[in-house]
Amino acid sequence: MNKSTRNTLIGAGIASSAIAAFGAVSHTVTKKLISVGMDRQAPAKFAEARPKFNRSPALQGAMVQLEQAGEILQSRPTEIVETISGDGIRLVGHLYRCENAERTIIAMHGWRSAWYRDFGIISEFWHNHGCNVLYAEQRAQSESEGEYMGFGLTERYDCISWINFLNENGFDKTPIYLAGVSMGAATVMMAAGLELPGNVHGVIADCGYTSPHAIWEHILKKNLHLSYGNLRKKTIDDMFKKNNQVDTITDSCTDAMKSCKTPVIFIHGTDDHMVPVEMTYENYQACAAPKRLLIVPGAEHGMSYLVDKAGYEAALMQFWADYDKIAT
Template sequence: MKKRIFRGVVIAVVIVAALLVGGSLYLLRYSLQPQATIEAKNASSYKYMYEEYPFLRPWVDSLRRVGALRDTSILGREGERLHALYVRAPQPTDRTAVIVHGYTDNAVRMLMIGYLYNCDLGFNILLPDLYYHGESAGRAIQMGWKDRLDVLRWMEIANGLFGGATRMVVHGISMGAATTMMVSGEVQQPYVRCFVEDCGYTSVWDEFAKELREQFHLPAFPLLDVASGLCGVKFGWTFREASALKQVARCGLPMLFIHGDADDYVPTWMVYPLYEAKPGEKELWLVPGATHAMSYHDQREEYTRRVGEFVGRYIPMN
């Protein structure tokens, strides 16, 4: 009898462990390797952007006519090719913006922010395709954590491309905003002057726990714990260490926080602990009625004015 009970317990434990591991591997593939979604977005990027932001087409067409929309690439830490777009300012300047896209998006899908900086504010711009996104290679989405190291390299590339003595802002939206905050906690080069984050999450753990609860009606424990551990084994990082909140607390440069007050994807509440954790100079703009990553779309003039005024305090006109 005891042997039978013991055998039953062992079998039950094995089944539960197998279900946990299987579910966790599915969660990793679902969240970090959505290849079909990325390919579909890549194929439709320009069409989508021209429909949502009609003013972009004449600008992009003019850049292409004169060969001003340029490509560049670097080799990543695993030997993969990482790609970026860049455009010089209409008039020579050292003012430079590095612009970071969101989850499953790409450089093209940040051209509206490129327009803001290049056309409206007169900046040089560089827009990287993050690892596994756009024209960049890679094994899986890094949710900003390892991307912060790539963006630091892109900042060096941008500084070199635009004269070697630039004054730079880094501006990200959604996952790109979390990446920007993760970048901000690292040691900065003298040319970096400020940051703009638009609707970034506190941490990968918090965002995934929220999605697990809302999409699958499951608690974080134990599935997220196992998935995080497997992510560490497979990809070299865990959900808890990927914390914009911890990184922004180490940021010594000015930061503008933007968040739509109707955002339920990266919930609006996340901006408050992020803002509170940031020491030193900072500013918060809650955008009335804006859903996730739609603040510029919905309030283009006000967005441009606020970003221009904030960045202009730390990177004034020559």
């Protein structure tokens, strides 16, 4: 073997080792990201890293108001209710009844959040305007069972379980609305692509994304400055399917909207850096059902109600006025 050939082989060996090492590191990073994204129990350092995901300085300032509103909602006389999901896990909800209710809302909170945190700020408006509200605890979060979050793919069927629960417990005479924020919005949009009972009159989707893959890619590239190549995508695919026992994760909110028959109001803030407002535009354009769109200038992720209460409330009241009495 001559010197040139030997050097070429040595160089190739070094390159192969470097590629293998990079692949191993990349796989380890991907597994940690999956754990943060899907596992019930987040890694210990997640609390330190979470601001990178969704909290700008302005948004952190608003958290005080949200926390105070959440504490007030927790103090309200809610009834703890339970149902069983289609795959056999126990789901927990908090039912806040309204005297002489005109409608019932099923409220689905977001990723690694809580019912009182996401909806505390709007709960009094709902309660004062004729709404029973069932605040659901999403699977694999808080008191609901389950080990993995499904980014709407599994949770959409939990919406059906909650609808059936309400209809079996005396709420079948009032219109039902599905409401969600962030991952909760993705949950209710995907549920709207399924066959829903006739007393589900509308969907309220606040800052939802287009698909699990789309939001993962956005967060990795824009927020964490990591790549989202085919290898990482396949690793996420495989682990998601295994953890959640599903055959595919290609379903999307956009596809669900194409077959949706239930009226939808889409809401989003222009300054959302976690879920870009363009995703709501995509979902809105795809929606085959009657639809409304409320874009709130200057609002960050999940902050549209806080930024423009008057506009938000007016949009919901008009939505209810138009669809409370109309069977879908």
